[in-house]
Each structure stands twice: as C-alpha cells, then as structure tokens.
Amino acid sequence: MSDLVFASACQLAQMIRDRQVSAVEVLDAYLAQIAKHNSKLNAICTLDENNARSAAKQADEALLRGENWGALHGVPITVKDLFETAGLRTTAGSISLKDYLPQHDATVVKRLCSAGAILLGKTNVGDLAGGYQGLNDVFPRVNNPWNLSYTPGGTSSGGAAAIAAGLSPLDLCSDFGGSIRQPAHFCGIYGFKPTDRRVPTTGHIPEVPGAPHCMRQMLTVGGLARSIEDLSLCLQLIAGADIAQPDISPVPLDQPSDRLLQTRQIAWSDEWSFYPVAGEIKSVIQSVATKLTEAGVTLKKWVPNFDFLAAWQTYYKLAAYNLIYAQSLAASDIRKQLSFLFRDVFASLVISLVSVYLSP
Known part of the structure; x- marks a missing residue:
C-alpha cells in the first residue's frame, strides 16, 4: 500500500493502463492512508468517497472495453478548496461559503477530469485565500506532516500536507503571493507556479460567486506533486485558452x-x-x-x-x-x-x- 500512495501520478497512470493495479485498488490505498492520517493533518477538508469509488469502478470497466480516458485514467487527485466543483461544496475556508454547492466545475478541474483523473476530495486552505498557515473558521487548522506543531504554509496548506503524507499524488492549486511556492517548500515537495495568463482561473475563488471578473494579474493555477514529471503533465493538461476568459491567449506551450x-x-x-x-x-x-x-x-x-x-x-x-x-x-x-x-x-x-x- 505504501508503494502505491507514494508513487507519482504518472507512475500510477501507467500501472493502471498496464493492468498492474486497478483504479479501485489505487483508490482504496489512498482512502486507507487518509483514514489513518488525515484526522491529525486536516489536509483534506471534504472527501468525496462515494463518487470517487463509482468513478474508479467505471475507469476499470472502461479499460476492459479498450477505452482510455486520457493521461490520468483512473488516477485519484485532490483539488484546493478554492476551485468550484459541481455538486461538491466549495467553501474557500469562509463561513459565508460553508454550504456553497457550485453548479459547474472550474475549467481546470474539468480539464483534469476529462483526462481521466478521479476527484478524491478538496484540500484545506487559508481563509478566503488569505494567510500563510492554513487557518479558517470552517475546518480545523492544517498541520505539517513532518511535525504536527509546525505549519505547512499556505494558502495551499492542505494540498501540500496531503501530497507530503501520501494522501494524494497530485493537487490542483493556485498562487497569488506564494500560495504554491511557500507550502511546497515547507512540506518538502514540488510546486509550480505557471506564467501569468497561461492557465484559466474560471471558477476560482476569489472571485467570490457573483463578483465581477477582476483578477487580471498575479493569480495563477498550478500543481503540487512529488515529481517534476507530474507537474509537467498537469500543466500540459490545464493550460490553454478558455472561452470564458478571453484574456487567456491561445498560445501553445513551448517544447523543452x-x-x-x-x-x-x-x-x-x-x-x-x-x-x-x-x-x-x-x-x-x-x-x-x-x-x-x-x-x-x-x-x-x-x-x-x-x-x-x-x-x-x-x-x-x-x-x-x-x-x-x-x-x-x-x-x-x-x-x-x-x-x-x-x-x-x-x-x-x-x-x-x-x-x-x-x-x-
């Protein structure tokens, strides 16, 4: 089990495609790791176990039919609790949004799921994307897995703690003033803040629901992972123009x-x-x-x-x-x-x- 939960997302995807392990087995390994450690870390604030189990079963059945959903077929992922997820609460760590159920997925969530990823749950954040310690009034404080009395940094607090503790192989997150870079450093994992305007922010809070679109600079969407390969794949899947954001230009990613x-x-x-x-x-x-x-x-x-x-x-x-x-x-x-x-x-x-x- 430990081998599975600390494998990279790319390794897991290859193992699932090669039938070395099933998507259900991978999901079960992560659920067991979450049950063992999350109560001390408070990294995952909303677990979507039932839907994840259903999706993992469907992923295995699809492979039996010769279908491949994409580069992350059957791989469970987590998403920072600032991205809207259809039918799954998105609180942004704010009391005013504690019961908010979006009707649509954020563009980047939709893109990862379209590549075969399975949404396992939402990761805890600083209140309304503010602060550097994973504190809010909706969920308990996030703790650093290397030392529970230490902070994991923020605002992608839960994502960094989850990746470091093997609760998830890949976390979709965001950075305005250090929210990917600081927790990656504090938790000893990899984080990537892409170039401004490379990745759509549609469905990200802030802006809060109903507010005008005004986050025109600095806010970027990236990932946290245990390998550079996973971050590279994540960027390839989420980058690109979005019809909801005309300021995201349709410029292809540069080849190394x-x-x-x-x-x-x-x-x-x-x-x-x-x-x-x-x-x-x-x-x-x-x-x-x-x-x-x-x-x-x-x-x-x-x-x-x-x-x-x-x-x-x-x-x-x-x-x-x-x-x-x-x-x-x-x-x-x-x-x-x-x-x-x-x-x-x-x-x-x-x-x-x-x-x-x-x-x-």
Missing part, C-alpha cells in the same frame, strides 16, 4: 530545448542581501552548484541588486487593484481580509525599514 547542458551558463546564489538563508538550504544549493560544475556547466555566483521596498510597494498596489472587487462582502470576511492585509503590510514595512537602515 534539446540544447546540451554543457553549453549553458547559469547564474546562482546561496544568499540574499539583508535576508539570511538557513544553513541547510545553503548546503543544498551549494551541492547542486558543485554537481552542475562537474557536469560541465558554466556557473557564475551572482547576488542581484534588488530593491525590495519598490517591489513591496508594487505588489500591494497590484494586490489591492486585483482584490478590491473579488472578495466577499460579508462583514466577517471583510474584517479578516483587512486584518490580514494590515499584518502583511506592517511586516513588509518593518522589513523595508530594516533594509534601508542596514544599506551602505
């Missing part, structure tokens, strides 16, 4: 270059002005640099001259512009969002002042 590694030049750094880097992280980066050098790559150590104060100011201008109409108008949600923004702005102000004080 076949240029030899030895012909490349790479700038690298294990430090950053005014921001200390943990010794373990520096050690890993230095190890990678050594291996690349041994492989014949030309490396140059470089610490960019970066204006953090200007970056923070630009970030909050864009964030305010994008979020002004996207959030819930419920009084409790407004208080939470204002509180979060105040803490974030105050922290960034302190960091900026320290940077200015310490600069030569």
Whole structure:
C-alpha cells in the first residue's frame, strides 16, 4: 500500500493502463492512508468517497472495453478548496461559503477530469485565500506532516500536507503571493507556479460567486506533486485558452530545448542581501552548484541588486487593484481580509525599514 500512495501520478497512470493495479485498488490505498492520517493533518477538508469509488469502478470497466480516458485514467487527485466543483461544496475556508454547492466545475478541474483523473476530495486552505498557515473558521487548522506543531504554509496548506503524507499524488492549486511556492517548500515537495495568463482561473475563488471578473494579474493555477514529471503533465493538461476568459491567449506551450547542458551558463546564489538563508538550504544549493560544475556547466555566483521596498510597494498596489472587487462582502470576511492585509503590510514595512537602515 505504501508503494502505491507514494508513487507519482504518472507512475500510477501507467500501472493502471498496464493492468498492474486497478483504479479501485489505487483508490482504496489512498482512502486507507487518509483514514489513518488525515484526522491529525486536516489536509483534506471534504472527501468525496462515494463518487470517487463509482468513478474508479467505471475507469476499470472502461479499460476492459479498450477505452482510455486520457493521461490520468483512473488516477485519484485532490483539488484546493478554492476551485468550484459541481455538486461538491466549495467553501474557500469562509463561513459565508460553508454550504456553497457550485453548479459547474472550474475549467481546470474539468480539464483534469476529462483526462481521466478521479476527484478524491478538496484540500484545506487559508481563509478566503488569505494567510500563510492554513487557518479558517470552517475546518480545523492544517498541520505539517513532518511535525504536527509546525505549519505547512499556505494558502495551499492542505494540498501540500496531503501530497507530503501520501494522501494524494497530485493537487490542483493556485498562487497569488506564494500560495504554491511557500507550502511546497515547507512540506518538502514540488510546486509550480505557471506564467501569468497561461492557465484559466474560471471558477476560482476569489472571485467570490457573483463578483465581477477582476483578477487580471498575479493569480495563477498550478500543481503540487512529488515529481517534476507530474507537474509537467498537469500543466500540459490545464493550460490553454478558455472561452470564458478571453484574456487567456491561445498560445501553445513551448517544447523543452534539446540544447546540451554543457553549453549553458547559469547564474546562482546561496544568499540574499539583508535576508539570511538557513544553513541547510545553503548546503543544498551549494551541492547542486558543485554537481552542475562537474557536469560541465558554466556557473557564475551572482547576488542581484534588488530593491525590495519598490517591489513591496508594487505588489500591494497590484494586490489591492486585483482584490478590491473579488472578495466577499460579508462583514466577517471583510474584517479578516483587512486584518490580514494590515499584518502583511506592517511586516513588509518593518522589513523595508530594516533594509534601508542596514544599506551602505
């Protein structure tokens, strides 16, 4: 069972296609892992066991008829509880949406399911996509599987914890200001934030239901997984134009270059002005640099001259512009969002002042 729940999504798909294991057996392995660990992690907030069992059985029957649903045929996946899922509650971690049952799937959910994926459940989030610790008033706090007293990061908190603990092989998630990147780092897994406007956000909260479409920059949809191969496949399946979002251009994904590694030049750094880097992280980066050098790559150590104060100011201008109409108008949600923004702005102000004080 442990071999199955820690296999990659691509490996599971191949095993199911080759009849080495059935979709039902894979699903049962994940359900057993969830039953064993999720009560301590609170990673999966809504489990869709009955529909998942039905879909897994249908996936096996389809293979017997010679039918292949796609690249993820019979593979269970989880979805961040910010994406609308038809008939399955989507709360965004907000009391005002605790009973919200969407009528349609978000575009990216539909695309993964069209490729044969089986929706296993929804993963827990920070309140209305805010905060960095997986806290909301609908579900219990998400805990880091490596240490239950630690945070898994956020806002893709449950997704990162679920992937790290073997509760899911692939989690569909989103990133506005670090929501994929931070929890991937905190939980020791892979995360990918695609280029802006590569992947549709139709059916993502925020915007809250009924709000105008105003998230025009910064919000991206990507994945969390235990392998780079899974993230690459996920992007191929979810990227592309969407009739509901004319600002998502129909540009094909670039093919990886076949240029030899030895012909490349790479700038690298294990430090950053005014921001200390943990010794373990520096050690890993230095190890990678050594291996690349041994492989014949030309490396140059470089610490960019970066204006953090200007970056923070630009970030909050864009964030305010994008979020002004996207959030819930419920009084409790407004208080939470204002509180979060105040803490974030105050922290960034302190960091900026320290940077200015310490600069030569």
